[in-house]
Amino acid sequence: MADRSFTAAELHEAWPALSMEERAEGFELLQREEAERFFTQLSAHDQAQMVLLLPPGERRIWLRLLPPDEAVDLIQEAPLEERENLLQLFDDTTRAEVRGLLVYAEDDAGGLMNPRYARLRPDMSVDEAISYLRRDARTRGESAYYAYVVDAENRLRGVVSFRDLFVSSGEKRIETVMRKDVVTASEDMDQEALSQLFARHNLIMIPVVDSERRIKGVVTLDDIIDVVQEEATEDIQKIGGTAALEAPYLEVPLLQMIGKRAGWLTVLFIGEMLTATAMGHFEAEIARAVVLALFVPLIISSGGNSGSQASTLVIRAMALGEVRLRDWWLVVRRELATGFVLGSILAGIGLIRILVWQSAFQIYGEHYVLVGVTVAVSLLGVVLWGTLAGSTLPLVLRMIGLDPASASAPFVATLVDVTGILIYFSVANVMLRGTLL
Amino acid sequence: MADRSFTAAELHEAWPALSMEERAEGFELLQREEAERFFTQLSAHDQAQMVLLLPPGERRIWLRLLPPDEAVDLIQEAPLEERENLLQLFDDTTRAEVRGLLVYAEDDAGGLMNPRYARLRPDMSVDEAISYLRRDARTRGESAYYAYVVDAENRLRGVVSFRDLFVSSGEKRIETVMRKDVVTASEDMDQEALSQLFARHNLIMIPVVDSERRIKGVVTLDDIIDVVQEEATEDIQKIGGTAALEAPYLEVPLLQMIGKRAGWLTVLFIGEMLTATAMGHFEAEIARAVVLALFVPLIISSGGNSGSQASTLVIRAMALGEVRLRDWWLVVRRELATGFVLGSILAGIGLIRILVWQSAFQIYGEHYVLVGVTVAVSLLGVVLWGTLAGSTLPLVLRMIGLDPASASAPFVATLVDVTGILIYFSVANVMLRGTLL
Numbered sequence: 071m072a073d074r075s076f077t078a079a080e081l082h083e084a085w086p087a088l089s090m091e092e093r094a095e096g097f098e099l100l101q102r103e104e105a106e107r108f109f110t111q112l113s114a115h116d117q118a119q120m121v122l123l124l125p126p127g128e129r130r131i132w133l134r135l136l137p138p139d140e141a142v143d144l145i146q147e148a149p150l151e152e153r154e155n156l157l158q159l160f161d162d163t164t165r166a167e168v169r170g171l172l173v174y175a176e177d178d179a180g181g182l183m184n185p186r187y188a189r190l191r192p193d194m195s196v197d198e199a200i201s202y203l204r205r206d207a208r209t210r211g212e213s214a215y216y217a218y219v220v221d222a223e224n225r226l227r228g229v230v231s232f233r234d235l236f237v238s239s240g241e242k243r244i245e246t247v248m249r250k251d252v253v254t255a256s257e258d259m260d261q262e263a264l265s266q267l268f269a270r271h272n273l274i275m276i277p278v279v280d281s282e283r284r285i286k287g288v289v290t291l292d293d294i295i296d297v298v299q300e301e302a303t304e305d306i307q308k309i310g311g312t313a314a315l316e317a318p319y320l321e322v323p324l325l326q327m328i329g330k331r332a333g334w335l336t337v338l339f340i341g342e343m344l345t346a347t348a349m350g351h352f353e354a355e356i357a358r359a360v361v362l363a364l365f366v367p368l369i370i371s372s373g374g375n376s377g378s379q380a381s382t383l384v385i386r387a388m389a390l391g392e393v394r395l396r397d398w399w400l401v402v403r404r405e406l407a408t409g410f411v412l413g414s415i416l417a418g419i420g421l422i423r424i425l426v427w428q429s430a431f432q433i434y435g436e437h438y439v440l441v442g443v444t445v446a447v448s449l450l451g452v453v454l455w456g457t458l459a460g461s462t463l464p465l466v467l468r469m470i471g472l473d474p475a476s477a478s479a480p481f482v483a484t485l486v487d488v489t490g491i492l493i494y495f496s497v498a499n500v501m502l503r504g505t506l507l
Numbered sequence: 508m509a510d511r512s513f514t515a516a517e518l519h520e521a522w523p524a525l526s527m528e529e530r531a532e533g534f535e536l537l538q539r540e541e542a543e544r545f546f547t548q549l550s551a552h553d554q555a556q557m558v559l560l561l562p563p564g565e566r567r568i569w570l571r572l573l574p575p576d577e578a579v580d581l582i583q584e585a586p587l588e589e590r591e592n593l594l595q596l597f598d599d600t601t602r603a604e605v606r607g608l609l610v611y612a613e614d615d616a617g618g619l620m621n622p623r624y625a626r627l628r629p630d631m632s633v634d635e636a637i638s639y640l641r642r643d644a645r646t647r648g649e650s651a652y653y654a655y656v657v658d659a660e661n662r663l664r665g666v667v668s669f670r671d672l673f674v675s676s677g678e679k680r681i682e683t684v685m686r687k688d689v690v691t692a693s694e695d696m697d698q699e700a701l702s703q704l705f706a707r708h709n710l711i712m713i714p715v716v717d718s719e720r721r722i723k724g725v726v727t728l729d730d731i732i733d734v735v736q737e738e739a740t741e742d743i744q745k746i747g748g749t750a751a752l753e754a755p756y757l758e759v760p761l762l763q764m765i766g767k768r769a770g771w772l773t774v775l776f777i778g779e780m781l782t783a784t785a786m787g788h789f790e791a792e793i794a795r796a797v798v799l800a801l802f803v804p805l806i807i808s809s810g811g812n813s814g815s816q817a818s819t820l821v822i823r824a825m826a827l828g829e830v831r832l833r834d835w836w837l838v839v840r841r842e843l844a845t846g847f848v849l850g851s852i853l854a855g856i857g858l859i860r861i862l863v864w865q866s867a868f869q870i871y872g873e874h875y876v877l878v879g880v881t882v883a884v885s886l887l888g889v890v891l892w893g894t895l896a897g898s899t900l901p902l903v904l905r906m907i908g909l910d911p912a913s914a915s916a917p918f919v920a921t922l923v924d925v926t927g928i929l930i931y932f933s934v935a936n937v938m939l940r941g942t943l944l
Contacts (some may be wrong), residue, residue, distance in 0.1 A: 082707070086829055111707055204673040215652055232669050234663025236641045237573060269736070270519070270548055272654075272729050274711065291728050292709050299706070302840030303823055308747060310819025310916060311812055319824035320837055327841070328848050331816050338812050339853050343860055345804035350870060356797050363793055363800040366922055367782035370804055374811075375748055375775050377916040379768050386740055387756035392523055400524065400757055404764070411765050416776050423780055433787060438587075440628065479747060479916035480812040487804055 078108045085116075086320050094123040114143035115317055122152060130159045138167040139184040139293065146176055171287075179264050180257035182297070183278045183287030189219035189242055192227050194248050197240035199230070215274050218285055219248045225283045226252060254279045257286055257383055261297045268294050305389055308473065309382055311338065311480035334478070341484045345370075348491040356493060359506040361434055362498055365445050370490035372416055373452035374483030377460030380405055381477045384464045388474050398465050402458070409457030416453055417446035437505045444501040448494040455484040455493065515545045517603035522553075523757050531560040534684070547572055552754055559589060567596045575604040575693035576621040576730065583613055608724075616701050617694035620724030621714045625654035629664050634677035636667070652711050655722055656685045660718045663689060678824055686716055691716045694723055694848055698734045703828050707729050742826055745910065748775065771915070778921045782807075785928040792932060796943040798871055799935055802882050807927035809853055810889035811920030814897030817842055818914045821901045825911050835902050839895070846894030854883035874942045879936040883932040892930065893923040 081096045088096065099122060100108060109117065109132055117136075121129050121144070134154065136144060141164065141171060145153050157165055167185045174180030190199050199345050203217060217235075219228040228248030238247045253271050255264055255278050274291045304314040313330040315322050322330070349356070349366070384401060387393040393401060424442035428434045432443050460482045464474035499507060518533045525533065534557060537545060546554065546569055554573075558566050558581070569926060571592065573581060578601065582590050594602055604622045611617030627636050654672075656665040665685030675684045690708050690714050692701055711728045741751040750767040752759050759767070786793070786803070793800050817829060821838060824830040830838060861879035865871045871878050899917045901911035936944060 086831075087834060111709060148870055187660075265732075267906075268729075268730060272548060276727065291732065292705075292711065295702075295706060295728065295732050298732060298735050298739075299827065302736075302743070303827065306739070306743055306746060306819055306823045309743060310815050312816045312820060315820070316827040318827070319820055320829060320834065320841075323846055324841060328845050331813075331845065332849055332852055335809075335812055335816065335849055335853065336856065339805075339856060341807055342805050342808050342812075345808070346801045346860075349801040351802065353797055354799065356793075356800050360794045360800075363797075363803070364786040364790065366800070366803060367786065367807055367928065368779050369774075370916075371779050371782070371811075371921060371924055372772075373777055374808075374920065375772055375779075376537055376768075378915075378917050379747050379749045379772065382743055383749060383752070383756055386743045389770045390736065390740065390755070392755040394523075394759060397524060397757065404757075404761060408765050408768065412769055412772055415769055415773060419773065419776060423783075475686075480808075480815050483811065483916075483920065484808060488810055491804065 078104045081108065086318065090119060090123060094120065106135055110140075114140065115321075117144045118147035121156070122148065126155075130184060133159050134161070134164075134392035137184055138164055138171060138186065139182065139287075141168050142171040142181070143176075145172065148336075170301065172223075174257065177261040177297075178257065178280045179255040179259040179276075179289055180286065180392045182261060182264070182293050183289045185287040187277070187288040189224075189285070190217045190219045190230065192219050192221065192243070192245035193269070194244045195240065196235055196238045196242050196244065196247060199244055200235055200240075203232075203235075209305050214286075217250075218277055218288075219244055221284060222417065223282075226277060226279055226283060226285050228252060229277075244271065252277065253319055255289065256280075261294075262301055262389070264289065265298050266302070267332075281444065301389065302321070305385060305475040308475035309478050311478040334480070337486045338404065338480050342487060344488045345491055348488055348495075352491075352495040355498065355507055361441055361506075362444075362495075365448075366491065366494065368420070369445065369448050369452055369494050370487040371483075373456035373486035373490040374479075375456075376412055376453045377456035377482035377486045380409075380457045380460030381464055381482045382479060384461045385474050385477060388464060390467065391435070394467075395465060395468055398462070401461055401465065405457050405461040406454070409454040410450075413450040413453030417449040420449050421446040435506070437502070440501055440505055444494075444498050447501070448490075448497045451493045451497065452475070452486065452490045455489060456482070459485060459489075515541045518545065522659075523755065527556060527560060528647075531557065543572055546578075551577065552584045552758075554581045555584035558593070561584065563592075566593070570596050571598070571601075571724045574621055574665055575601055575608060575623065576619065576724075577930050578605050579608040579618070580613075582608045582609065582773070614698040614734075615694065616692040616696040616698070616713075616726055617717045617723065619698060619701070619730050622724040624722065624725040625715070626661075626722070627654045627655050627656050627667065629658065629680070629685070631681045632677065633672055633679050633681065633684060637677075640669075640672075640933065652727075653725075655689075655714055655725075656681055660719075661722060663714060663716055663722050665689060671694065672892055681891035691720075692726065693717075698731075699738055699826070701726065702731050702738070704734050708827065719849065727884065732797065742822060742912040745912035746822060748772070748915040771917070775917050775921045776802060779924060781925045782928055785925055785932075789928075789932040792935065792944055796935075796939065798878055798943075799881075799932070803928065804883075806882065806885050806889055806925040806931050808891035808920075809886055810923035810927040812857075812893075813846065813849055813890045814893035814919035815916035817894045817897030818901055818919045819916060821898045822911050822914060825901055825905065830902075832902060832905055835899070838898050842894050842898040843891070846886075846891040849889030849894065850887035853885040857886050858883040863895045872943070874939070877938055877942055881931075881935050884938070885927075885934045888930045888934065889923065889927045892926060893919070896923060896926075 078100055101205060121132055145156055148156055160168060179246050188203055216231050218226060221227055228250045229252045231246045235248055253276055253277050255267060257278055257280060268291060275288050277288050278286045280286055307314050311334045313333060315330060384393060421442045424434060428438040463477040463482060467477055468474045515537055531842050558569055572599060582593055585593055620772050625640055653668050655663060658664055665687045666689045667685045671684055690710060690713055692713050694715055694717060705728055712725050713722045717723055744751050748771045750770060752767060821830060858879045861871060861882060865875040900914040900919060904914055905911045
């Protein structure tokens, strides 16, 4: 076939649309050097799939391209029954490192770190350090940007960047050049907290230390960028009312995709059934004044929309660390004011709409002013309530230990739909008693 | 006051809750070295605010802590009338660089790049390169991880990492050590495409080149992590039906916050008014069979919820480059199947609910089976339609050059609400003709 002159860029382009077999075929058509680079750039998920599609004899060469932290990610993406076989393909040193890393949770600092890093002693001279690192770099797996200065017990004493080494005169001792106030992470630090640490200190690399300040490994910024993307993706999917997908959209098997969506959708549907119950309560009112029914969707959806706005803003602000639990009063104060103004705007527009339509089409009966005021007052109440519920729900979820992002737009909308109906018909009962009702 | 022993960490903790004046006060209480680090870690937005709060005489020392690319960000965050004054505070070299960068759009590669980078000549030896970089590093502003090899016209020929230099023997010529296939970005590359380039190639630094491959500057991964966070935040805010905020939640002035939300909320409200018109069309049917009105919220919200799921999944997949325009058929096929199954599940639950409630409370009249079937068929139709509309809308928006994230959960819900009413009453007209209607 003329297809043989296949480039990595072309394969990357076509990737999402290819079946697993086509991917393996395409991969085998690449030139060796290109294939190596292509493989190292795949996600851990795709790497695992690819390795398992290859004949067992070929797997070793690909696995050995990976530094220990990426090897761990690949192993964790493989089915349980394949993991031990894959582990056997690494050399002894890497296998020991990978096993050491496998005990950490995938989304902790321990699960993200690379156990290989450059280390120096405080009493070396800068020249000694540079020539030591030059020798050491030939054997080390990953490129390093910092060297960590440790004492005889491997306890962290300081850090020097390669740039520090470059700018210092050669005879200076490392301990006079190093920075002592190193930003560190603990092994069980959550990846979201870790990414905030990177962002806050503008770092490229953070060492992971145990309770006695012994270095266990280093986390680099390029691992964190994946974490940041992943966390945002999870939050967005939850905000949309889906369980997090765990694989690219087009690659999730159809049944699994349906499963991820059916759960929440069913829960929301069952919750939303309360609207039928609530409406049923007011069946007599609707029979007497059918005009009331016409505005139900308008009123409850306005509550849902303003609630979605408030909850997504607060969820994102919490994920970025801009809003914390103790800021709840600041949030409530702001959202009360915002909800009041937004509700008044919609109430105004709603009232005008009814008055204009009435003068044009005479469809709302003789008590149209009362109907208009009922709709306007309900809109104000529903929007105010939607804004308040949407903004406080993420805080409440965090307080009881759940993920704030579960306060999805559909969840808030459903919650507000039911209460919106109650608000609307209660207002109607007060406003229209003796006239329409 | 005993408050004088104030640490940077404490100030950082309290930051979001402080007024501008309190921030400036707290900042001035920090020790000089801590204050410098604290300042460089602030966002460009906060840096600009802080500098403008300080007396003009003090501004210079803080501005000069920043490398040119960060100085540009600060200038762009300052009010227009202050920019020229701030520019005058830089030294001549930096001012020229900053002016050069200000011509680029903030979210292009040109607007993110640092014009200072390490450069080498291809005919240097490795030892010459190392000692050249050692001298050069003393004057350069930012730490570098790669040195770019350029010819006499400053055209990019290759790249060497510091690690490459460390592992190569000293007498080798740079052109034999360098990698020639450098990943580059053009000056006008959009920041989202740039972040995908970083993610795809696992890079720490990418050079920005003009059409003749002359290097204009370099973009580093730590700038990109901010971009990734920012893009995700914008998408989440849009998905929630708000205009992007541009500042942390608690810092957006209340009026501006209301403005960002009122726009979409009003548009959605006006769109949602069509539900009242649609309901008005079926007023006679509702008057004859009030029971129909009870299920309106349940049916339309199910369409909205399934639409929100589909649109957020597709929006995120497009932002990550997992789904592209040409994949539209893959998306439609998947969502048709998913929508059909999800719709069937909800239809089943809805039918059972009506049958069970009827046998318990006898509230749905003699034709309850027909009512149940009407609701079930409508649910299937509405969920199928919601899923299809939600998943294709982001693709359509991208096709006509708009941001897919504008297919917000509330927008999709509103769209589906109106059509949901039409579907429901059309089904009812067919199913119940001659009995209830």
